[in-house]
Amino acid sequence: MTETCRGLASGLRLDPGLVREAREDARAIVDEVLAYVREHTTTSMERAALRLAGVEEVDAEGTPLVNLVVDRLGDRLGHGASYWLFNAVAVTGREPEEVARAVAEGELDLGRLPAADPARVRQLGTGAARLAMEAIDARRRERDVMVERLGQSPSPWLYVIVATGNIYEDVVQARSAARMGADVIAVIRSTGQSLLDYVPHGATTEGYAGTYATQENFRIMRRALDEVSEELGRYVRQVNYASGLCMPEIAAMGALERLDMMLNDAMYGILFRDINPRRTLIDQYLSRRISARAGHIINTGEDNYLTTDDAFTAAHTVIASQFINEEFALRAGLAREQLGLGHAFQMDPDLPDGLLHEIAQAALVRALFPGCPIKFMPPTKYKTGNIFRAHLQDGLFNLVGVLTGQGIQLLGMPTEAIHTPFVSDRYLALENARYVMNNARHLGEEFLLRPDGRIARRAREVLERAVAMLRQIRDIGLWQALEEGMFAAVRRDRDGGKGLEGVVAREPDYYNPFLDELEGGRCGA
Amino acid sequence: MTETCRGLASGLRLDPGLVREAREDARAIVDEVLAYVREHTTTSMERAALRLAGVEEVDAEGTPLVNLVVDRLGDRLGHGASYWLFNAVAVTGREPEEVARAVAEGELDLGRLPAADPARVRQLGTGAARLAMEAIDARRRERDVMVERLGQSPSPWLYVIVATGNIYEDVVQARSAARMGADVIAVIRSTGQSLLDYVPHGATTEGYAGTYATQENFRIMRRALDEVSEELGRYVRQVNYASGLCMPEIAAMGALERLDMMLNDAMYGILFRDINPRRTLIDQYLSRRISARAGHIINTGEDNYLTTDDAFTAAHTVIASQFINEEFALRAGLAREQLGLGHAFQMDPDLPDGLLHEIAQAALVRALFPGCPIKFMPPTKYKTGNIFRAHLQDGLFNLVGVLTGQGIQLLGMPTEAIHTPFVSDRYLALENARYVMNNARHLGEEFLLRPDGRIARRAREVLERAVAMLRQIRDIGLWQALEEGMFAAVRRDRDGGKGLEGVVAREPDYYNPFLDELEGGRCGA
Amino acid sequence: MHEADPVVRPYGDRRDDGAVQVSFTLPVRAGELASEAARALMRKMGLASPQVVFSRDLGEGLTFFVGYGRCTHQVDLATLEVPRLQGEVMDFGAVNRFVRERLGRKVVVVGACTGTDAHTLGLDAILSMKGFAGDYGLERYPEFRVVNLGSQVPNETLVARAVEEGADAILVSQVVTMRDVHLANLTRLAELLEAEGVRERVVLIAGGPRISHELAVELGFDAGFGPGTTPSQVASFIVKELDRRRVTGFRDGR
Amino acid sequence: MHEADPVVRPYGDRRDDGAVQVSFTLPVRAGELASEAARALMRKMGLASPQVVFSRDLGEGLTFFVGYGRCTHQVDLATLEVPRLQGEVMDFGAVNRFVRERLGRKVVVVGACTGTDAHTLGLDAILSMKGFAGDYGLERYPEFRVVNLGSQVPNETLVARAVEEGADAILVSQVVTMRDVHLANLTRLAELLEAEGVRERVVLIAGGPRISHELAVELGFDAGFGPGTTPSQVASFIVKELDRRRVTGFRDGR
């Protein structure tokens, strides 16, 4: 991979000054947002803290206890749910989950309890946070050991989705996919889950075009993939989605259940789910802190821009956004090896020399973010019900993936325009990728790009436009950029969208021992 | 195309000394064969002469008059059927076709007629030959005018086969294909025709996995393609097969009916139809003389070697054979622009870096034969009933075709392993080619090959082995090489196979005004 | 071709050869039994000489098949009922003229992607300024007022808003169809409008890649628009339907 | 999976969802009528909720369709009869030992690609030294004598030669199947052997990519071998069949 990207990338002749400028602008843009983030919390951030404290259950109606506790706290949330929880633990001597259940049953009112000795509360909080960290660290070590013992595929890793809506059927499909060569299995979420302001509970069998992300579902799939990993002698990775109104909670669940990757984009929820920008930008920070600790590879969502905007004319918006996502990620403590920055193969198949443009973009992303795995998304927008041509589009996509040395290849499906994948579609997709990549494994090492060619010129032009865009965003700020529709051709008001009511200013005595542990004193600096 | 091949080919760093050596060896090999050819004729060569003299009909049983005449001549054939024919014309004053019919009906015995004034016979023969040349030249001009007026596609031309067995159904499929983008339509012959020692007559509707090559079928298809060419404003080419026991006759028919390409290989009939080597090597010479005059592009059949032998280990046999076919062709008066030398994309799809080897071979062929259109044949051998993967194999094939600047791309079919193409298979194949080639049109200009890379090294190695093989053939002679199974892993004895009985030594007074006109004094020199 | 003979059969490489390709997965491990099961299924589908040309074990006791056979069924075109939407599509200029001349007031349309569906591109293609395939969207029509509620709109919200805006037409997009969620969702909307007593007052339209006019009508809609729909087709339908109702007195007016 | 329930239906992304993909061409110009015809045909095939997901006019009044539907048919595995060739395949060593110990003489086989078929690779895979997929061909078996007549052999020639060589087994390859030419050809061979009175004296075997054991038996052959056949499978069958005939006295011997 390194040789490959050196090969093609060196021919691009990118201006290092421009790249430096891009990173400086991204830093300034993110600085402004993080200043805001540091002064606020959200309902989901607090619920995540409670989850890390061990509160996982639901009440009789199926409402998660963490939601009930946070809702009851109302105005008091600005002090941090952890403060109220550990105060109650200190006062009642009960475990966090018992406290939460008592609150849910109306038996306990956290705000009315006497204030315990602050040092005692902090001691309990810190103790719980350290336990949580240990649990996360243990899962991370578990992964390291398994990978070491079983090994893993060379990149690009083959990533497929399962989306039956039924976790047990998902397991069948995931095992079949793994046997046919999949390295990474993502369980797509049911439509609508990202707008739920709580995380559903238990094993679920009734999602639409996806399966609910629940902690129990995570466990069921983890167990199945571990079994099949052992059987195959190759570690098979599990993915879920930390976007939507519950970003930090799902990241926490993913950390506790040893998921390996999380979809996690700083702006996806804003742009594609119309979630309030403030809410999302606060939530993404904690969720990434958790993923950083858990050793998740995060996948960003710039690929989605090209479903609403045009891949040729909006190519630079992907690059600009990647610089921003990168900066947000680094500031949340993620290492470069954890950054699966997303982009996609979405040029109009009728575009003359479209493949050259795809290669230009893929090589550019590879060149700009060395050390990051990079997640390459397949053609979807221009797929039709012509499953034969669709299979071919995926073939060229796979070729570009291996040619340019992408890290994670999300496989396209011949039936993309028709339905969520059948088990046989996944077989065809995996066969496609294995065939093309095996056949072209070292192709990237064979060629030198002509520095004056169409590919190199296109890549340089896209970079220039991305840098100009970042400069502009730096001037007006990210909030304003979102309002002006600079990403994905979608406009989002900083005070519009869903979930703003969940944003709460932190009080001066805001207490969150989990965040403290995760930040280790380096608060997004 | 030129730019492209210069691009990739220059990186191959071929040794010009080796290439020169290859051509010298090919010349020596062909010299020996042509010395033999010049001393012999064949039944089919004589029948072709009669056809050029205007004898096209059949008797009541459907036996072509040319066969009846030649058969009746028996031993006398060594003087040339033309001598006997024009002697009869001189004596009886009848037209050639009437003479032939009279012979067929037993009414006339050519050998028993009085000998007319030799000058008169020659005058009649030369006159008839000149008329034939004019007819051929007129068809050639017709083509030139249509191409000039209607235009044609840039290379690679998209070439598809029709093979319904019924010429009228073939027409439907050919027109459909032309509308969907085909540049070249080949009507595949029925199984078995190549071993018939006569050419069937009239419109036919009952072939198996192909349609009989008859002069009437040629006309029917020509008319249909001319119509659709006018409609589309693009000249659509017609192809048939001049292999088998009737090579020169079919070439003559193709010349008279304005076919644009003829499959015509010096050795295909020997290797793949077990036709006697002497017979084939004589027949190919006249057939090529005719195609040279008619402006046919000939397509050689080295691609077939890779169906019986392995594409990786036998790659050099293709190159060696191309040098021989080239030399035979040039010596028969064909121009380089008429040489569609054949090769194929037939590596095992499971071969790691197989695509690199395909590129190496395709670039090598392009580099060795500049100015020749080059016909690239699709994967067939490793196709299975998995029509989805098959479509993808064709996609990579199309990519290599456009990347390396091939001239004529015979499109693969998703159902290659199942049946001769359905009308919808042809649609998918054409869509595949148009999509891939449009998307990658200028890809070949973007890259410089690394001279120390796998592709360049492989190409040089194949060339070295081809040159070594030619050297060996030069030493032992082509007859012996065929006996040792040096091509396609098939052994053929110079005195074995079908059709040897049709080989006749030319008498010192051998007379063939058609050959004379075609050679214009340059007899294979 | 069918002008001659209204009875048609599949055509592979020759008229009426019946050639059909199928692929499917069966819950049987690959092998002779599985292939025979595949052939048996093809026979039940009416495919004579069924051939399994490819099979692949997918693990988990599942096998994928590709097959070909000769279909013994035929279709008589003369017996088919094809519900057609309308005769003629007017262009941008003609639609606006039609509204000015025959309706004499602005047409109000309210659109939404309902339920949990967040695929807005299809609806935007019809409603947004930019439109689709070079054809302007309804927002650009001077004689239309467009309210685009965007994605994941509950049916209740849509109905309330339509009433509030005095909508002449409601445009619903449904793209996610897994487990027929779109059918349930569209049916619910029609019922809700009925219950609110406003069904008759609006032109009710559904659209999406798996929506056909036939299906929409079956679900109680006035029209359905599938893949490749252009805004002017939709605009033409709306204004003609409004005119028809005006003339026939179908709609009680406001 | 079927151990539990012998009745199976297609599986798309869930047990028994019946998902089937089809493609075919109809002689109708593309349009609503054509798509409805395609759906009607799919309904006749027993596909519920038929969807045309793609259609393309191919010119000449033909339209290509890709469709999906939910198959309403099911197959009961318990009712399927799968003609099986034999229990167990012996390897090279075992076959030769078997011949030496139980037959006590060399086995003579004559093979050919008959009619106009020139596809020799399949037959060569079985007969030649090299064999197929790492499995030696019959020529390499010390206890076999192989006469390979190659391509385009008339049935008459094959029969004459088999008699002349005193063949124990005749091996015919048929690859070209267009218009069922292979069926006609194989049937003719069986009849010819019958007419010559030698049918009982030989083990008669057909092979090729579209040949199944079932089909071969139907045509009057003793066995048929399809794609992926290895030489040792064929050798095992021949020697066991010869032994069976010896024991049961089926073959009159020479």
Ligand code: B12
């Ligand atoms: C773009 C896209 C997205 C974008 C949507 C962006 C946006 N703002 O719309 C993003 C990336 C966000 C997305 C997300 C998801 N998607 Co999506 N997506 C697509 C994709 C690639 C293209 C759809 C599209 O926009 N087509 C272009 C438009 C213009 O075409 P159209 O919708 O057919 O519209 C035309 C006509 O149908 C008609 N029309 C449409 N609506 C209306 C309405 C009216 C009133 C009228 C008159 C006409 C009309 O006119 C339009 C113009 O001609 C398809 C795959 C494909 N190639 O089709 C999958 C697809 C639709 N998505 C799918 C799924 C499952 C999802 C997710 C649910 C996955 C998940 N679990 O996370 C998510 C969540 C979305 C949600 N909650 O609904 C599935 C649906 C499967 C099914 N049949 O149920 C598909 C088919 C992909 C797949 N094979 O899995 N998706």
Ligand code: B12
């Ligand atoms: C190689 C090949 C050729 C070569 C043949 C070289 C040779 N010496 O054999 C050449 C290039 C010469 C050729 C020519 C033609 N071919 Co061809 N060819 C193929 C190809 C690509 C592969 C076939 C093959 O060799 N497979 C490898 C062998 C090992 O597999 P197999 O035959 O299945 O054999 C195995 C089993 O079936 C079994 N088996 C086979 N025979 C026997 C016999 C016995 C006794 C036993 C026990 C077992 C057995 O064991 C074998 C090992 O497992 C196929 C397409 C494809 N991918 O399948 C087309 C294909 C077979 N050819 C086809 C056609 C039409 C032709 C032509 C007639 C075209 C034409 N009109 O010019 C010509 C003429 C040939 C003729 N007169 O028969 C069609 C047949 C269509 C049909 N179903 O009717 C095919 C399917 C291509 C297509 N889609 O059009 N062909």
Ligand SMILES: Cc1ncc(COP(=O)(O)O)c(C=O)c1O
């Ligand atoms: C970053 C990111 N998050 C989430 C999703 C999935 O959507 P949802 O959050 O609605 O489940 C996507 C889309 O593929 C994505 O790219």
Ligand SMILES: Cc1ncc(COP(=O)(O)O)c(C=O)c1O
């Ligand atoms: C040169 C050449 N001639 C002829 C043929 C066709 O075979 P036949 O001559 O048997 O029709 C081929 C095969 O594709 C070929 O390559």
